[in-house]
Each structure stands twice: as C-alpha cells, then as structure tokens.
Amino acid sequence: xxxxxxKLENISKNFGKKQILKDxxxxxxxxxxxxxxxxxxxxxxxxxxxxxxxxxPDKGRISYQIEPNQFWDLSEHSNKIKKLFGYSFQSPSFxxxxxxxxxxxxxxxxYDLPKKFGKKNADILLKLVELDDAxxxxxxxxxxxxxxxxxxxCALVHSPRILFLDEPTANLDPVLRxxxxxxxxxxxxxxxxxxxxxxxxxxxxxxxxxxxxxNKGKVVKxxxxxxxxxxxxxxxxxxxxSIPGNYKxxxxxxxxxxxxxxxxxxxxxxxxxxxxxxxxxLHKMIHLIEKNKEEIVYINLEQPPLKEVFSSLIGK
Amino acid sequence: MKKLIELIKKNFKLLIxxxxxxxxxxxxxxxxxxxxxxxxxxxxxxxISITTFSEDYNELTNSYIDNLEENSFSVFQSDSHENCxxxxxxxxxxxxxxxxxxxxxxxxxxxxxxxxxxxxxxxxVYVVIESVTSQISESTSAISVNLTTNxxxxxxxxxxxxxxxxxxxxxxxxxxxxxDTSLDVIKTELNEVDLSYDSxxxxxxxxxxxxxxxxxxxSDMYDETDDFVSEVSDTLIDIGxxxxxxxISPSEKNNIINQLEDINELLTLLDNSTSQIYNENxxxxxxxxxxxxxxxxxxxxxxxxxxxxxxxxxxxxxKIATAKQKISTSRVSLLDLQGTINxxxxxxxxxxLRDAEDIVNPxxxxxxxxxxxxxxxxxFFPSLLTLVIMFVSIILASNLVMMxxxxxxxxxxxxxxxxxxxxxxxxxxxxxxxxxxxxxILLVISILLFKVSIDPFxxxxxxxxxxxxxxxxxxxxxxxxxxxxxxxxxxxxxxxVSFSTIFFILSDVIVPIESIPPDLLFLTNLxxxxxxxxxxxxxxxxxxxxxxxGPNIYYILIYLVIFLGLTLTSLIRFRKRHVRDxxxxxxxxxxxx
Numbered sequence: 001x002x003x004x005x006x007k008l009e010n011i012s013k014n015f016g017k018k019q020i021l022k023d024x025x026x027x028x029x030x031x032x033x034x035x036x037x038x039x040x041x042x043x044x045x046x047x048x049x050x051x052x053x054x055x056x057p058d059k060g061r062i063s064y065q066i067e068p069n070q071f072w073d074l075s076e077h078s079n080k081i082k083k084l085f086g087y088s089f090q091s092p093s094f095x096x097x098x099x100x101x102x103x104x105x106x107x108x109x110x111y112d113l114p115k116k117f118g119k120k121n122a123d124i125l126l127k128l129v130e131l132d133d134a135x136x137x138x139x140x141x142x143x144x145x146x147x148x149x150x151x152x153x154c155a156l157v158h159s160p161r162i163l164f165l166d167e168p169t170a171n172l173d174p175v176l177r178x179x180x181x182x183x184x185x186x187x188x189x190x191x192x193x194x195x196x197x198x199x200x201x202x203x204x205x206x207x208x209x210x211x212x213x214x215n216k217g218k219v220v221k222x223x224x225x226x227x228x229x230x231x232x233x234x235x236x237x238x239x240x241x242s243i244p245g246n247y248k249x250x251x252x253x254x255x256x257x258x259x260x261x262x263x264x265x266x267x268x269x270x271x272x273x274x275x276x277x278x279x280x281x282l283h284k285m286i287h288l289i290e291k292n293k294e295e296i297v298y299i300n301l302e303q304p305p306l307k308e309v310f311s312s313l314i315g316k
Numbered sequence: 317m318k319k320l321i322e323l324i325k326k327n328f329k330l331l332i333x334x335x336x337x338x339x340x341x342x343x344x345x346x347x348x349x350x351x352x353x354x355x356x357x358x359x360x361x362x363x364i365s366i367t368t369f370s371e372d373y374n375e376l377t378n379s380y381i382d383n384l385e386e387n388s389f390s391v392f393q394s395d396s397h398e399n400c401x402x403x404x405x406x407x408x409x410x411x412x413x414x415x416x417x418x419x420x421x422x423x424x425x426x427x428x429x430x431x432x433x434x435x436x437x438x439x440x441v442y443v444v445i446e447s448v449t450s451q452i453s454e455s456t457s458a459i460s461v462n463l464t465t466n467x468x469x470x471x472x473x474x475x476x477x478x479x480x481x482x483x484x485x486x487x488x489x490x491x492x493x494x495x496d497t498s499l500d501v502i503k504t505e506l507n508e509v510d511l512s513y514d515s516x517x518x519x520x521x522x523x524x525x526x527x528x529x530x531x532x533x534x535s536d537m538y539d540e541t542d543d544f545v546s547e548v549s550d551t552l553i554d555i556g557x558x559x560x561x562x563x564i565s566p567s568e569k570n571n572i573i574n575q576l577e578d579i580n581e582l583l584t585l586l587d588n589s590t591s592q593i594y595n596e597n598x599x600x601x602x603x604x605x606x607x608x609x610x611x612x613x614x615x616x617x618x619x620x621x622x623x624x625x626x627x628x629x630x631x632x633x634x635k636i637a638t639a640k641q642k643i644s645t646s647r648v649s650l651l652d653l654q655g656t657i658n659x660x661x662x663x664x665x666x667x668x669l670r671d672a673e674d675i676v677n678p679x680x681x682x683x684x685x686x687x688x689x690x691x692x693x694x695x696f697f698p699s700l701l702t703l704v705i706m707f708v709s710i711i712l713a714s715n716l717v718m719m720x721x722x723x724x725x726x727x728x729x730x731x732x733x734x735x736x737x738x739x740x741x742x743x744x745x746x747x748x749x750x751x752x753x754x755x756x757i758l759l760v761i762s763i764l765l766f767k768v769s770i771d772p773f774x775x776x777x778x779x780x781x782x783x784x785x786x787x788x789x790x791x792x793x794x795x796x797x798x799x800x801x802x803x804x805x806x807x808x809x810x811x812x813v814s815f816s817t818i819f820f821i822l823s824d825v826i827v828p829i830e831s832i833p834p835d836l837l838f839l840t841n842l843x844x845x846x847x848x849x850x851x852x853x854x855x856x857x858x859x860x861x862x863x864x865x866g867p868n869i870y871y872i873l874i875y876l877v878i879f880l881g882l883t884l885t886s887l888i889r890f891r892k893r894h895v896r897d898x899x900x901x902x903x904x905x906x907x908x909x
Contacts, residue, residue: 052731053731054727054730054731078733079733079735080733082731082732082733083733085731087727087728087731089727089728091724092724093724093725093726093727093728094724094725094728095326095330095723095724095725096723096724097329097330097333097334098326098329098330102326102329103725106322106326107728107732109318109319109322110319110322110323110729110732110733110734111732111733112318112319112733115318138333154728
C-alpha cells in the first residue's frame with residue numbers, strides 16, 4: 001500500500017456561526033487520484049483550502065509526509081509544506097496582463113526556483129499542458145480551456161508532490177474536459193498525487209482511485225472507488241449496444257416482463273439499464289434481443305456509477 | 317530578495333501594459349510642473365480689476381481713483397450702485413468701490429467708502445482687500461498728512477499764544493495777590509481808622525465856656541486895665557502934681573515929669589493897646605464863638621460824616637470782604653487757568669512729534685522676506701511637491717494594493733511560500749520607484765525650465781531627497797492601508813481621494829489655517845500634509861539641514877511607523893478574511909466599506 005502523504009485528523013471549520021466541516025478524518029495516499037465529492041456548499045472547496053493552508057482549521061490537525069514516517073504539521077511548517085503542493089483554483093488564478101511564459105516564470109520565482117531552472121521548467125511545463133505555442137500570448141487573451149491549462153502549469157512550476165484541483169473541468173465542454181483529464185493523467189503518471197474536488201461524478205468515477213463523499217460538512221464515506229461502490233450500491237449497470245438498436249421495444253418488453261429496473265437510459269448508441277437484480281435483468285434482456293432479432297454489438301455489466309452511490313448515501 | 321525584485325518587476329509590467337497608466341505616470345508630473353511653472357513662475361502682483369461708483373465724482377473721489385490707476389489697478393466706472401455690485405457677483409471685477417455723495421474732507425458728512433468683495437473667492441479675496449485698501453489708505457494718508465499739518469500749525473500758534481497768555485495770567489495772579497494784600501491792608505487800615513466820635517472830646521462846650529470865660533476875662537482884664545490905667549493916670553497926675561512939690565532939681569523934675577509923661581504915654585498906649593486888644597479880643601471872641609459854633613457845627617457835620625464814614629467803612633469792609641472773596645475766587649480761577657494753560661503747554665510740549673508725515677505714519681513697515689525674493693513658484697513649490705507626493709502616493713498605493721487584491725492571481729499568491737511582508741514591500745517599492753521617478757521629473761523641469769532655487773549639487777538637494785523619501789513612504793503606507801481596508805476598487809479610490817482632500821483642506825494652501833477655530837487647529841498641526849509641507853519649506857526655502865528641522869521630522873517619522881503598522885494590520889486581517897470571503901456562500905461584510 002502506498003504511503004500516506006496527507007493526513008487530516010478531526011478537522012473542523014466554522015464560518016461565523018455556520019459550521020462548514022465537522023470532525024473530518026482523511027488519509028490520502030501517495031500517487032493516487034483522490035476525489036472529494038459533495039453537493040454545492042458541502043465544504044469541498046473549504047476542505048481543499050484547509051489542506052492548502054488558505055484557511056486555518058478551528059480544530060484538528062493537517063500533516064504532510066516530508067520524509068518517510070515523518071509528518072510535519074501544516075500550521076507549524078507552512079512555508080516548507082507549501083513547496084510540496086500545487087493548487088489549481090476553480091477560477092483563473094494567474095496574472096492576466098502577463099504572458100503565459102511570464103506567469104510561469106513569475107510563480108517559479110515565488111517558489112524560490114533559480115531563474116535558469118525556472119525558464120527551462122517553464123518550457124517543459126508549457127509543453128506538457130500544450131501551451132508552448134501560446135507562451136507569448138497575454139493570459140487574458142487565452143480561451144477558457146487554455147486558461148485552465150495555464151492554471152495547471154502555474155500549479156506545477158515547482159514540481160509538487162501533490163496537486164489540488166478545485167473543479168478543474170467546470171464550465172468546460174466535453175472535448176476540453178477530455179483534454180484536461182488526459183493532462184491530469186499524464187501528471188499523475190509522473191507520480192504527482194492529485195486531489196480533486198468536483199461535482200462531476202462521472203469524471204471522478206472514471207478517473208479517481210479513492211473518493212471522499214462529504215455531506216453537510218461531514219465525511220459520509222471515504223475509500224477506494226470500487227469498494228465504496230460495492231459497499232453502497234445494489235445491482236449492476238447493463239450496457240447494451242445492438243443493431244438495429246430498437247431500444248424502445250426492448251424497454252417496453254422488459255416492463256411487460258415486470259422486470260425491476262431502477263433506472264434506464266438510452267440513446268442512439270446504447271441502452272443502459274440499472275437493475276438491482278442485474279443477472280435476472282441481463283437474462284431477460286438477452287432473451288428479448290434474440291426475440292427482436294437484434295444483433296448484439298456488446299453487452300457489459302458494470303458496477304453502478306458513482307452518482308448512484310452518491311444519491312443513495314446522500315438520500316440516506 | 318529575488319522574490320521582491322520579481323514582484324516589483326511584475327508590478328511594473330502590469331502598470332506599463334496599461335497604456336493609460338504608463339502615460340499618466342510619465343506625463344502626469346510633466347504636465348503638473350509645466351502648468352504650475354508657466355502659471356506661477358513670475359513675481360507679478362495680482363492683476364486686480366476694480367469698478368467704482370459715485371453719485372458725483374468730485375476732485376477728492378478722482379484723486380483716489382487716480383492713485384489706484386497709478387498703481388496698476390484696472391479701474392472702471394460703473395453706471396449704478398447695483399451694477400457695480402452685480403459685476404463683482406458675476407466675477408467681472410474683483411471689487412466694487414462706492415464713494416459717498418459730497419465726498420469732502422472737513423464737512424459734517426460721514427465720508428464712508430464702501431467696498432464690495434466676493435468672499436467665496438477665498439484664495440484671493442484677502443489679497444484683493446489688502447491691496448485695494450492699502451492704496452485707499454495711501455490716499456487717505458496723504459489727506460491725513462495735510463490735515464495733520466494744519467492741526468500742527470494751529471498747535472504751534474496756540475503754543476505761542478498760550479505762552480504769552482501764560483505770562484499775562486502770571487501777572488494777573490501776581491496782581492491778584494497784590495490786590496488781595498492791598499485789600500488786606502486797606503481793611504486793616506480801615507479797621508484801624510478810628511471813626512469813633514465823642515463830641516465831648518472836642519470840649520466845645522468847654523471851649524465855648526473857655527471862650528466866654530476868656531472874653532469875660534479879657535473884658536474884665538480890659539476893665540481892670542482900664543481902671544488901672546485910669547488909676548495910674550490919676551496917680552501920675554497926682555504924681556505930677558506932687559512932683560512940683562518935690563524938692564528936686566528942675567531937671568530932675570523935668571526928668572520925672574518927662575518920665576511921668578512917658579509913662580502916661582505908655583499908659584495911653586497901653587490903654588489904646590488894651591482897648592485895641594479888647595476890641596480885637598471881642599472881635600476874636602466873637603469870631604472864636606462863631607468859629608466855635610462853626611466848629612461845633614462842623615463837628616456835628618464831622619460826627620455825622622464820621623457816622624457815615626463808619627457806615628461806609630462797614631460797607632467798604634463788607635465790599636472788601638466780597639472783593640477778597642471774588643479775588644480769591646478769581647485767583648483760584650486764574651490758578652486753575654494757569655494750571656490748565658500749563659497743562660496745555662506741557663501737553664503741547666510733550667508732543668515731541670511735530671512732523672505730519674511721522675504722525676500719520678508713525679511706524680515704517682518694511683516687509684523683509686525671510687528667504688531671498690523669488691517667483692511665486694518658488695514659494696509654492698514645497699506645497700506643490702507635497703501635494704503631488706501625497707495624491708500620487710496615496711492613490712497609486714491604494715490602487716496597486718487593489719490591483720493585487722482583485723487580481724486573479726491573488727489566491728495563488730496566498731499558496732506560494734512567500735511571506736506577506738514581501739508582497740507588502742513589493743507594492744511599497746513599486747510605488748516608491750514611481751514616486752521618485754515623478755519627483756525627479758518634477759525637479760528637473762522646475763530647476764531647468766523654471767529656475768526653482770534648488771542646487772542639485774548641494775547638501776540641500778540631499779536633504780530634499782531624504783525628505784522626499786520619508787514623506788513618500790509615509791503616504792505610500794497610508795495609501796496601502798486604505799487599499800487593504802477597503803473592499804472594492806471604487807470605495808478604495810474614493811477613500812484615497814477623500815483622505816487626500818481632507819489633508820489638503822486642513823492645510824494652509826487654500827485658506828490660512830489661522831482662520832480655523834482654535835479647537836480644530838490642533839488637527840492641522842497633526843496633519844501629515846502640513847508637516848510635510850513645513851519640512852520641505854524649511855529645506856528648500858530656508859536651507860535648513862536635517863538636524864535643525866525641528867520636531868516635525870520626528871512627527872513624520874512617527875506617522876511612518878503608525879501607517880506601516882496600520883498597513884501590516886490591515887494586510888493580516890485582509891489575508892485572514894479574503895479566502896473565507898471567497899469561499900463563504902453567505903458573505904458578510906466585516907468592514908463597513
């Protein structure tokens with residue numbers, strides 16, 4: 001098991017009389033992509049801010065592993081620990097009147113990196129985030145996706161061990177989202193632990209290794225994604241693609257068969273059926289496909305999506 | 317250090333990339349200095365225009381007007397009192413002067429000259445009043461000199477007259493004393509005069525009696541003499557007869573007879589004499605009686621006269637007493653008059669000043685500038701320099717801080733291992749370099765173009781540089797404090813301008829601070845703008861060094877510490893709440909801005 005890199009112990013935080021977080025206990029392992037899920041106002045960004053020393057907890061302790069088996073308290077070694085993590089904010093966080101390169105070099109200096117190294121590192125980073133063609137463009141003139149990537153670059157100037165991301169794909173179209181995740185995967189592949197706070201459950205479902213579900217300031221569930229899904233979801237998701245793809249008929253027939261379906265979704269490409277008793281539902285569907293003379297392109301059984309887990313946990 | 321330099325460079329890049337900001341930073345001080353220099357780089361007196369009105373322009377009125385025109389005032393005559401005043405209200409003229417009707421010296425008219433000025437023009441009204449009234453006073457002075465000359469000549473005449481009269485009065489007093497003494501003497505003498513009358517003292521009765529007795533005695537004596545003579549004659553006859561009977565010689569007889577005849581002649585003579593005497597005596601006795609009667613009458617008259625004289629004396633004594641009283645009174649009056657004349661004389665003598673010019677203008681006022689005479693710009697330069705430093709520093713610093721606060725990179729700055737003080741110092745040094753750049757431009761233009769009296773190669777320049785650094789720092793920290801305290805750019809700018817304006821108003825640039833109520837005067841002494849202007853004035857105009865700038869240098873250093881503390885406190889508070897503000901859905905205002 002990879003070592004723990006960040007530990008949160010009994011973290012509580014209030015804003016005035018309103019309690020935002022209460023008794024949060026988390027452990028984030030090195031090299032994983034850790035997702036923090038919650039509804040709006042649940043405290044995700046606050047939790048990230050506490051981990052990044054943007055806020056001070058009212059109670060509890062946050063510690064980072066500097067050396068093996070040696071954890072340093074964030075409140076006592078703030079400036080040293082800040083060199084270990086990078087942060088990408090939800091909104092653009094760079095100097096809009098500086099160019100892309102200038103921004104990266106500027107923040108390199110603020111992280112005490114030598115100038116020459118900063119320049120060299122900037123070139124590498126910009127290439128990584130695919131902004132090398134736009135290095136002399138004023139940041140305010142970048143598109144939304146490019147601005148996001150610049151944020152990543154600024155967060156990575158000092159080669160942090162941990163990267164905190166607050167809603168990294170918010171307001172991005174699907175293409176850009178996909179690009180963003182590809183970059184993040186590249187970053188993670190280099191050994192950087194990534195902690196993401198997001199409401200986009202499908203993305204977190206696809207990319208996170210571990211998740212933490214927060215509701216009303218408390219951790220409802222925390223752990224590896226598969227384990228959480230297994231523990232808290234019932235049934236399976238059946239993904240079917242067939243030709244000619246008369247999914248409406250199949251659905252109607254399934255209902256006639258009084259098949260217990262929790263949810264279904266279909267489009268031109270596939271039919272997705274979520275059923276508690278997945279095997280029975282699968283059996284019936286195969287029968288109906290054969291009956292309707294459909295040709296199966298693929299049929300997959302998957303664990304239910306994270307949003308199902310989320311809904312069930314939050315609903316409870 | 318590296319971080320600080322990088323942050324400063326970043327600030328300059330951000331400022332310069334806003335073209336308008338760059339333009340203002342460069343052009344601003346040039347523009348200020350050029351305008352101020354062109355406007356005030358001269359020693360001209362204020363060009364004051366005057367309008368006048370009088371119902372009748374006589375010689376005296378025209379003399380005033382001529383005097384004003386001779387002293388470079390523009391004078392126009394208004395056609396009515398109302399128009400005269402309105403032209404001041406409309407700003408066409410600085411002052412309206414209304415001369416009274418029948419404006420003449422020496423008449424019973426009240427010769428009041430009315431001035432109408434616009435006090436809303438605070439910065440010039442007092443100069444206008446002072447300039448115009450000084451010219452009017454000059455004309456009035458000339459008239460006063462003439463009148464005073466007349467008065468002095470009258471005083472001299474009076475002095476001469478009084479001198480003569482003084483002697484006269486002294487004489488009168490002396491005479492008065494003499495009269496008094498004489499009266500006393502008269503009184504004494506009168507009192508001594510014995511007017512008592514006792515007729516018995518004259519013994520007229522006795523005299524009459526004696527006269528009668530004498531007449532009787534004389535008569536008796538005559539009778540007896542006559543009898544004697546008769547007897548003697550008879551005897552002689554007898555004798556003669558006897559002689560013949562004597563036995564003596566004839567010669568002897570003859571002798572005897574001759575002697576008897578002689579005796580008889582003598583007796584006859586005696587008898588004649590006695591008769592004559594008796595007759596004379598009778599006459600004289602009659603006369604004596606008459607005389608005695610006359611004397612008696614006269615004595616009666618005298619008695620009566622003495623009585624009258626006594627009464628008269630009494631009256632005279634009474635009148636003498638009255639006269640003495642009056643003389644005493646007149647003496648008192650004369651003494652008083654003498655005293656008054658002496659007092660007047662002394663008063664006149666005590667007037668040592670006999671020159672009309674000296675009386676009307678007893679003191680000569682000479683205005684000496686404490687610094688050598690220079691252009692208006694030289695005198696205004698300390699205030700102008702402080703004004704530029706204050707406004708630019710406060711507004712620039714607050715805007716720089718606001719720029720940082722509202723920057724999209726602000727949150728990222730939080731998470732870098734960079735201490736707050738570095739960000740603070742970067743803003744400070746950015747402002748300071750810009751400020752010093754502007755000051756250098758100001759000084760270069762002032763010295764080269766407008767000949768402001770600052771020697772760039774002297775110790776004065778070094779002191780000026782030190783002061784500029786300290787004062788810029790004070791206002792920069794103040795501006796930064798405002799930037800951290802206020803929430804939005806608009807309120808921050810408003811706050812910066814408001815505070816700058818307050819400092820500007822509570823100074824002596826617009827209105828003399830002496831016109832501020834004493835209770836508020838201490839505020840002006842605490843005003844950093846005033847303190848800074850004083851420091852520059854001391855250094856630039858009077859060439860003082862740092863050690864002799866007085867307590868103001870300590871006050872400004874105290875302000876530096878206070879504003880630095882304010883800025884640091886505001887920064888720490890801001891940093892603590894900024895992230896919370898960004899994250900908190902229910903944003904609450906923790907400041908009232």
